[in-house]
Amino acid sequence: MISKIQYKNTDIIATQSKYDQKILKKYNKKKKIIIIYNWLTKKFIKLKIKKDKICKFVFAGTIGPAQNWERIIKAINILHNKNLIFQIYFIGNGTKLEFLKFRLKELINREKVYFADTINEDKFTKYISRFNVGIISLDQKILFNNFPGKFYSYLESNLPVLADINPSQEISEIIKKNKLGLISDPKNEYDLVGKMEKFIKKDFPIKNLNARYNRIYKKMFLTSSAYKKIKYC
Numbered sequence: 001m002i003s004k005i006q007y008k009n010t011d012i013i014a015t016q017s018k019y020d021q022k023i024l025k026k027y028n029k030k031k032k033i034i035i036i037y038n039w040l041t042k043k044f045i046k047l048k049i050k051k052d053k054i055c056k057f058v059f060a061g062t063i064g065p066a067q068n069w070e071r072i073i074k075a076i077n078i079l080h081n082k083n084l085i086f087q088i089y090f091i092g093n094g095t096k097l098e099f100l101k102f103r104l105k106e107l108i109n110r111e112k113v114y115f116a117d118t119i120n121e122d123k124f125t126k127y128i129s130r131f132n133v134g135i136i137s138l139d140q141k142i143l144f145n146n147f148p149g150k151f152y153s154y155l156e157s158n159l160p161v162l163a164d165i166n167p168s169q170e171i172s173e174i175i176k177k178n179k180l181g182l183i184s185d186p187k188n189e190y191d192l193v194g195k196m197e198k199f200i201k202k203d204f205p206i207k208n209l210n211a212r213y214n215r216i217y218k219k220m221f222l223t224s225s226a227y228k229k230i231k232y233c
Helices: 002-008 018-027 069-081 097-103 105-109 121-128 149-157 170-177 191-200 209-220 223-232
Strands: 012-015 032-035 055-060 086-091 113-116 133-137 161-164 181-184
Touching (some): 105 113, 121 149, 149 209, 161 191, 181 191
Parallel strands (some): 086 113
8 A cells, every 4th residue: 555655656666676667567557667776886705716525505694484494494404314515504583593493403413504693794795705605595475576685695705696486586587697506496396405416516617607796796786877777767
């Protein structure tokens, strides 16, 4: 109801993705609707080719109901039972934090799973750059295409992304097209396990990932681009 009033009393509507733009155009045909992606002020950490024997995954952000935790828990347990060498770190807080700790307590004791509180923003990018893979998980019922904030954190840290999301999401298209990581289909019961195993076995091209991220940054997420769109629309 509030959003309808806001749309009615505005001249321009800005959205964060082209798919959201289509949805809004459907219901606001007389309004000008533009796309302004979330922007970044460049502070990239240069990716170093890590020669770690242990593949370290990281999930950084809100640990809440929007993520597909049952799939993640199942995948971690399957990988552990396969005797694969990996670790996974969860950084952040949320309503599902205690649930996740309870379900993974055995693997916490085995030093496969770790939890950390939210980290100061100034140190955050540098901290997560020590990991090998950044995880994004979204419930497939989520229809809107706003990009999760953790995607930008992984972009700044030059981490390859493992995204367990609906393939129709715009971020899925961007990750695939620019070779920024791997996409797992939530409808496929074992696809997440397979994609995690690819990273564990180093079956993803890290070489030139810095350049690929820098290219997508300049194309879509420049602060100056967002400024120009706002100024001249």
